[in-house]
Amino acid sequence: MNISYLAMSDIPSKNANSLQIIQMCNAFIENGNKVKLIAPCFDHTENISVKNYYGIKNKIQIIRIGKKRKDLSKLDNIIFPLRLALYSLFNKNNLFITRNIIVSFFLIIFRIKHILELHDDLEIAGKKISKIFKNLKLLNSNKIIKIIFITKSLHNFISSKYNYKQKNYRILSDASSLKIKPEKLVSKKKINIGYFGSVYNSRGTQFIIKLSKIDNKNDYFIFGGKKNDLDKIKLKHRSKNLHLHEQIPYSEISHHLKKMDILLMPYSKIVTSTGNIGNIAKFMSPMKMFDYLASGKLIISSDIPVLREILKHQYNAILIKNYENIFEWKKYIDNFNFNLYKFMIIKKNAQQTVRDLTWINRAKKMINLDQ
Secondary structure, eight states: OEEEEEOOSOSSSSOHHHHHHHHHHHHHHHTTOEEEEEEEEETTSTTOOHHHHHTOSSOOEEEEEEEEESSOOTTHHHHHHHHHHHHHHTOTTSEEEESOHHHHHHHHHTTOOEEEEEOSOGGGGOHHHHHHHHHHTGGGOTTEEEEEESSHHHHHHHHHHHTOOOSOEEEOOOOOOOOOOOOOOOOOSSOEEEEESOOOGGGTHHHHHHHHHHOTTSEEEEEOSOHHHHHHHHHHOOOTTEEEEOOOOGGGHHHHHTTOSEEEEOOOSSOOBTTTBSOOTTTOOOHHHHHHHHHTOEEEEEOOGGGGGTOOBTTTBEEETTTTOHHHHHHHHHTGGGOHHHHHHHHHHHHHHTSSOOHHHHHHHHHOTTO
């Protein structure tokens, strides 16, 4: 099958949406499809190998549209989706896939069938476009041949808010491509506790900083954010057991995950999306969660309802109900060395959970139009 993935993302970059798109394109190729990724042209991407940057197996053909630019303006966020849809007019034999709602809008206008993948409320693209979809019931268009929702919660939310009634949809969580051999748990004087991801306050970085202060016998590692973000944190918080690192390329993540004993997901009640906007707490599917599971390390997470679609307390993770209470987290960390057998079983179940949640399986299910 010939697949054209129509993206608005900065590729390559350390953003989760870019990583997810690349993993899917790589998986489509692994499954025997021909793939073209069509995306805007940014001035910092020209000489970077996407294959090496993400540590993927296949070389992906990327067609860059437009002149080089540092980032996309508000006008670009309308013009580029239009250009992507116009590209589709001249390649109608392809299967088109996008996760951008404005691209989907223009594909519907041009009567081009496509698969739409949703990760958020449509309002993330703007209130005007979300109102158009709602008032015209565009999610029910026969030009959208399938909608992919990343969680059941998102499907229920979208169905209710946008009067979505089509039956041809799939709920497909994100996945992991990591293969890490499980290690035997041993008692340690000092535990390595890690967090990988954005450093927005809603993701829990300030919480981790406070945790490192009341638990000075263990080491805390934050991998995420840009240099200027981390420099601001360092000015306010100087601690020998808090180690801050800029966000690393995905190809290096296994190396650092292996060094951790505990991995944290200290989400708050409001979880912002890329750009520190919106609230995705009700329907998110964090990519880090699947890599955490694959790593075979102990996961301690806020007990956010949507995460229970994948995580189960004391089966494949530790879920903190009273997650705003920092001492609830410290209690489990303090008990690490006294519950090695119990935590070993949880870690084993974590890797079992993600065994079939691979990008290759996800890609197969996405383009199977009979399901």
